[in-house]
Amino acid sequence: MKKHVMGIDFGSTTAKAVILDLNGNLVAWSVAHMGAVSNAAVDQAVAEVLAKAGLTQADMGRTVSTGYGRRMLDIADKNFTEITCHARGAVAMVPEARLVIDIGGQDSKTIAVDSNGLVAQFAMNDRCAAGTGKFLEVLARAMEIPLEDMGELAMEATQELKISSMCATFAETEVISLRAEGYSKPDVLGAVHQSIATRTLGLVNRVGKKGPVVMTGGVARNRAAVHFIEKALGMPLLLPDIPQIAGALGAALIGLDDWRIELGKAGETLDEDYHVDAQMTLDKACVTGCKGDPAAAANPPKPGKLQSAVGTIQKEL
């Protein structure tokens, strides 16, 4: 009996992979950053997660993919969109979440989830890269600083500047102009992150502002982005420990439900107490690192007891 499943988020700038066991325990995860929808990156992410787990692809009962390159993977049994997978992954990580903000490399999205964990409504950025990780990458290059240092530098901002353009290309021109006028890097970076927050608030308003709010995607690791978005929302953000893997985790959970049903049909004995979302919460894989106080947010359900209706539905596969 194959005792593991894999979820792969083949994103626009990074590839993420997650392996779960049959009880939904996080066995291993990986993130590879190698360029736009890069086959090399996804190969690396898969190889790395398998190596960490001490398993091979043949040990996977199901492999489900998501992300921009989700259809390009021969090893995937099924693929689902980022919306479905991020909602599933985020709710598994933070069961009390009612709104998911995901800022990835090329997309930013907000997903309202109802009390059953179902996607109630979603909004995505248009084709422009404004408010995405790509926006930050472009401006990091313009500022000649490493991407990973942007957030910390921006937190040192002492005055409020404004970058009015949402277009990455025009914003780059504005950033260069501000620097030429003598403004400090932290102040300009503060404005860059403020513009991301403004864009995100617009997306949030399209699906309705409601808490608790969880933020996923690589940009959730950027302290300034989180700070400015919280300020714009007027609400705290719940941050998973590994925010980049929400999509891959969601894909893996969908695969897990599917695989468990198939094993059940085949007469295999499975843990009857298995509840995916409860399991993830019990693992504390993500909740311990959460920032903010979920209880202080609007109408949070009791943690650990949310039996996601998505999970129920997945079992109907």
Added chain:
Amino acid sequence: MNAPVQPPKLPGAANKLKSTRMAGKLVNEYWEMVWRAKEEGKLVCWYEGSSINPFLEAADIVWVHGEAYSAMLAARHQEGPAQAAAEERGYSRELCSYARTHLGCAVNNQRHRNGSDSAFADVPADEDISAKLPPPDMIISAYAYCSTGQQWDEMTSRLFGKKIPIFNVSIPWIWASGKDAGYCRGKEWEETSVYVARQLEEMVKFIEERTGKPYPWDRLRELMRNVKRASELRLEAMDMCTARPAPATLFDWSVSIAPINQLPCTTDIVDYFTKVRDEVAERVRTGEGAVPKEKYRLFFDGIMNWNKLGWLAEKFAKYDAAVVAGRYTHMAFWQEPDLIDANDPVMGMGQNYLICPNNHSSPILIDLVMGLCEKYQVDGIVFHATRTCRAFTNPMHLIAETAHSRLGLQTSMFEGDVADESFYKDELLNTRVEAMLEAIDARRLATA
């Protein structure tokens, strides 16, 4: 969850109406007639927006509808030379692509016919039909809501040396702020109807000045009898698409815009919509769907992406999604034939110009869209946010919000354009539509 929504792979999934094939022939014959206009000594009028063509046709003036020509070029993937010419002349890519394409036609027309721009003066290549439009002898500007419309006409006039007489018909926005206001009712409606009709009477005098002949009112009445009947047949056929599976989709109705909107108002258009109505009725009788495995029913809010008409028809069909109605197709184009008195048509024509789907205040617009969503029992709304037509895009978030809160519908928005293919990115649409369909699946299972 159901099986994941898969991307389109197989060709020919859309079971399009066969009767609409006639539209292609009629459209070709019409444009051939337009291209011959000068050889035949006809006067030519360029106009955009409202379908004033019956007024012109009655007076034996050849009519050129700017959007129609741009849409035709885009649908044939021949819009490139015109758009390039417009951009070379300095018209921004952010300008309405209908206008930009049509202005490009004017630029090419001038270059090829007059050699006014020696750097580009040339004989047009056979396949380049952007330069084939006959230059206008008059321009009539009669645009509801669109702020670009009048500027477009003014720019056209400039391109032809400011020598072309222009007549302007003001079609006011319907505020609907009075207590008695509603769709086609209330004091404001009555007043604006009279206001537009009075201008149309003046427009007829302008036409008489151009032709030097008394206006042939009997001919207009005859043409409007055909328009009224064609419209009734079209709406009758559309109404039958409440059936499951839907016998026709928005893409069939998009193909049928030209026959109702700008082709000659002869009995040909009555015959066309009779055949369409009959085919739709037969499909309802036999249970034949426009999407063979109809699983989802969607509303399409947005102008058609003409470069992608067939492409989108196939894409949605392959998702087993029947796009059963839309704001563009179901709320425009002589959509209120009962307002037209063929014996005294001017008032009813003006009123149909007033109810352009963009020309309503948001509460009326939203109620109309919600009414269609309920009538056709849709599962979700796809919004085509037209990059260069923000007029149509402006209320989309309001519509989406109401659709979600009032009807519990899933919505999804993608960016594209009416005639500029470069604004459309396929994967953006795929992801957004698939996500919406996955959410619909999940909701169905949860409530099953």
